Amino acid sequence: MDTIRWSKLQQGDWNLIIAATDKGLCWIGSEGRGLDELEQWAASRRPGAGLVRDDAALDAYRTQLGEYLDGNRTGFDLPADLGGTPFQQKVWQALREIPCGETVTYSDIAERIGRPSAVRAVAAAIGANPVLMLVPCHxxxxxxxxLTGFRGGLEMKERLLALEAGR
Known part of the structure; x- marks a missing residue:
């Protein structure tokens, strides 16, 4: 049985829940939405995985995410364990190529992955992104x-874009 280790990240007025497997970061979510959201995600995406709070195991992740939220980092070199279908993986890779401080449209992503008519499927893949910020769907x-849909809420999306614009 896989183990998903989780921890809280409190940085300034940001309150997040982060989680990782032995392979890498697999979840970032808003603490305001509660641990229930992580539990529901794990039950559907990683059935049978156990959730264990382990602050020490997530120190490196907390450090880099904290630096980002403080405005001192524009990218990450953290390992990720994203799962997902091949199509989702392609979309998520395209998201990782968007430079910090820039925005693109759903159509732009569809074009970048060579599927210009798959805008709705691209939007669904973006909505399934488990690691907000690391894969910058905002x-x-x-x-x-x-601004349109964002798992962390539109207020969080707006804050992340403002953070990046202010660098």
Whole structure:
């Protein structure tokens, strides 16, 4: 049985829950949504995995994410254990290539992965991203320039974009 270790990250007024397997970071979520969200995700995406709080095991992840949230880091060199379908993996890789402080549209991502007519599927893959910030789905906006869906909530998306714009 796999073990998912989790911890809380409190940095300034950011309160997150992060989780990792032995392979790498597998979850970032808002503490405001509670541990229930991680439990539900683990039950559906990693059935049978046990959840264990282990602050020490997540120190390196907390450090880099904390530096990012403080405005002192623009990218990550953390290992990730994302799972996902081959299509999701392709979308998530395209997200990781968006430079910090820039935004793109869902259509742009569909074009980048060579599937220009798959905008809705791209949006679904982006919505399934388990590691907010590490795979920067907050950098994807609507074609009309408006902020659209984000698992962490639109307020969090807006804060992340403002953080990156202020660097």
């Amino acid at each position: 950098r994807v906006i609507g074609k009309n320039g408006k």
